[in-house]
Amino acid sequence: MSSITSSLDNSVLVLTIENEAKRNAFTHPMTLELGRRLLAAEADANVRCIVITGAGDSAFSSGHDLRGMLADREHASDPLLNAPFLLPATLTTPTIAAVNGYAFAAGFILAISCDFRVCAANASFSAPGARIGLLPIGGQISRLPSLIPRGIAHDLLITGREMKADEAFRIGFANRLVSTGSALQASLEMARAIANNSSGVVRAVKAGLETLSTQGTNAAARFEWDKGRELQSKPDADEGMRAFLEKRPPKFL
Structure with missing residues (x-):
């Protein structure tokens, strides 16, 4: 059965993509x-x-079900229908992809x-759009080059390799x-280490980095x-400063 399941580990939410077949x-x-x-x-x-992962060890997600896309072609490129895939970047809550x-x-x-x-170690990334006649959308052109060197992004997007x-880790x-x-x-x-820190500061850091990306150095x-x-x-x-001086873990709100 295909679904998105969730579990809460203290203050860390785990979302699992369930469609192993x-x-x-x-x-x-x-x-x-x-x-x-x-x-x-x-x-x-x-x-x-928030941690997002795929069920089992062989796939995070292979993408859309292509048979479903052929039946409902408009789902492939409609920004509203695909908005959930872009949501993590817009949330104030930090998100981690556990890629298996x-x-x-x-x-x-x-x-x-x-x-x-x-x-x-068995993780593998691919943008196969050029091989199946579909433009790589959803940040593959607009966001990926800010995460890796532009030349490598260009290579991935037009070869589909x-x-x-190991390469993903080497290039950051x-x-x-x-x-x-x-x-x-x-x-x-990693999520627990983040969750133990001040949520106000954690969220502000993300907002500040997004400000840098979209508005530039002066705005940041x-x-x-x-x-x-x-x-x-x-x-x-x-609380943070008192905890440091008292040599104890802080208890943030």
Whole structure:
């Protein structure tokens, strides 16, 4: 049965793409469910980090179910119908893609949209659009070149070749490279470290980096001073400094 399942590990939400028979390919209902669960997590103050992974060890997601796309051709390029794959980049809650095996097409888009990528040794990324007559959309042209060198992005998008985990880590696309079967555990460790920190600061860092990307250095510099002034008056700042001086773990709100 194909679905998106969820589980809460303290303040870390794990979303699992469940369609192993088809390498965790997305049906249209699964895409909509992904969007619903991401938005619900964003609205839940108890969720401090989101981990997205694929069921089993052979695939994160192979992308859209192509038979479904042939039946409903408009699903392939409609920005609203594909919006859930881009949601992680727009959330204030940090997101981690725990990539096990294939991350192709829409699976690649989802990995690009996440803030971080933790890759198992068998992870593999591909943008096959040029090979099947479809333009690589959803950030593959607009976002990917900000994550890896433009020449490599161009290469991937027009050859459709696979980028293996070791290359992804070497060029900085993958934040962690771990043994096959260990991506979820490593992602949870990273997520818990994030969740233990001030959520206000964590969210502000993401917003600041997005400001840099979209508005440039001067706007990002203004953001630093304005947001820094705001956050230094918040309870988390008092708690963090007191905890440091008292040599104890902080207890952030």
